[in-house]
Amino acid sequence: MGNLSYLRYLHLNDNELYGNIPLSLINRDLEELNLDDNHLMANDLSLIAWLDKLNPTWATTQTPYSGPSLVLFSFTTYSVMENEGQATITVIRIGASDGAVSVDYATSDDTAKTGSDYIATSGTLNWADGDAADKTFTVEIIDDEILENDNLILSLNNATGAVLGSANTAVLTIRDNIGDKLECAEVTEIPPAECEVLVALYKSTGGANWKYQNG
Structure with missing residues (x-):
């Protein structure tokens, strides 16, 4: 959901949805969100803060799921x-x-x-x-x-x-834990100092949003 960069409006209210809201729902470009009147939960604090800002009533309108197991x-x-x-x-x-x-x-x-x-x-x-x-x-x-x-x-x-x-x-x-495998001494395409910065950046982000290209 977070990769849908052109998504601006998302209305999922009154749909009997249940379960945990995924962290991937976060979309910084989303302008309107309505999750009211479902059976949803959120555990991640950053996700909750984002939901509260965009859809302030989402939490107070959720009801426990009471259907079959x-x-x-x-x-x-x-x-x-x-x-x-x-x-x-x-x-x-x-x-x-x-x-x-x-x-x-x-x-x-x-x-x-x-x-x-x-x-x-x-x-x-x-x-x-x-x-x-x-x-x-x-x-x-x-x-x-x-x-x-x-x-x-x-x-x-x-x-x-x-x-x-x-x-x-x-x-x-x-x-992939590329930061543990990459040896900057073996890199010839960029200066070693720049390589070290890239590896440190990779480690600090846990590899999120990085892509690998061979050749």
């Missing part, structure tokens, strides 16, 4: 630095908490490939009767020598005792 990803996009070793993915249960619930999870390739970028994983998450706590699973990340950002797909299937929420698929982006 739903299971879904906490967000539709996740990211992890390649050298962190693993990504923790959260699945939430909202709505009615009576009855036991289970759901299967799995990973699949997109631009990230099993065995070279990450270790494929699958399994089942379980909630007991009355249990509404968040559940997590991890995806093991492989730190390779190739400079690239890759995506893999996360999916939820075969829910029992509950209904799959709309966020039943998500994308995990593996961001």
Whole structure:
């Protein structure tokens, strides 16, 4: 959502939307936003501040979701630095908490490939009767020598005792730790001092909004 640079007006009020508002919603060019009268939540303080400024009534008009039990990803996009070793993915249960619930999870390739970028994983998450706590699973990340950002797909299937929420698929982006791999002594296209500044800038931003080009 944050990449839709030409988006100026977004009205999603009264749509029975539920779940966490993603940080990617932030769009500095957005002029109007209306999320009133849904079942939404926000956890990030910078996101909350942005929402409060653009849509002051969003928080006070949300009501708890009271429909049947739903299971879904906490967000539709996740990211992890390649050298962190693993990504923790959260699945939430909202709505009615009576009855036991289970759901299967799995990973699949997109631009990230099993065995070279990450270790494929699958399994089942379980909630007991009355249990509404968040559940997590991890995806093991492989730190390779190739400079690239890759995506893999996360999916939820075969829910029992509950209904799959709309966020039943998500994308995990593996961001390359280029700052740990780049040796400025080997760079000939720019002066070493400039290279050091670029590497420091990359590290300070965690690699956000950087692209790699070979050749």
